[in-house]
Amino acid sequence: MITLFQGLQNSQTTIEIAVYLFLIIIIISLFVGALLFIVLAFALRRIAVREERTHAWMAFVPFMNFYLLGEMARDESDKSWMKEIPLILLFGSIVYLVFPIVPVIGMLYPLCFNGLILYASYLIFNKYSHSPVPLLIISVVTFGMAIPFILFAIRNNEQVTIQLPPNH
Template structure:
């Protein structure tokens, strides 16, 4: 009986340690992304650039940095509002059977384009950074942090 209790305690100790490490890594990545976005917003003179530190609301400065996106000749203006509305619209569409699959694909493609557009404005390696960010998502905040001081390449 004593060995079983020790195994259970050991399991919880290892699990707790892994949880703490995971939370520290997640917090570090969040801070990298928020600070990188904040610096990009400051450098592009976005009002209320401090919003980059507030989850979900950080889409507003991201949209202000992007301004507009061109997709197949179609221009999406006011990206700050589109980026704020997109998760809400997706959440509603995800509740409808069959449409949820189409909405998921469209949402994924939309955010791939947004990610590429951000990286394309500040890096010559936008395609590589976008692909790596979608294969290994923890690289996205690292990339945003690394481009924070880059000069604007494309408007």
């Protein structure tokens, strides 16, 4: 047991290990972030092309992909505040980088912004899936990290239209 931790007794070795672990975590986070961005970009672009949107290229531009997501979600909602959702998501994603510094708002803002992303995603799930609620639950449980993969999975689905009986 003593020989196993003998190298850790040196404080410089401990600092080096901490730095290496930090670098490994940063590299893994960047890789996962890039993977999520690329999968989301391909999914959004495919859906935008199928909907004949002129700005499908926005899917590959950071921050503008949120505008495109909001644009697609806006068309599925009849709520008045949803008219501005593309701009809210665009500027919200930019502001998202600043607010973690602010003490109280830094904790509340991500919850609100992620709630908007989940709602916009739900509207798209509802448009292209027969069961959007389980997809939303998966998105919530994975803290939104499943959204790109779900959108990628449903990108080729036909739009779902619900026909109600005549008496409803």
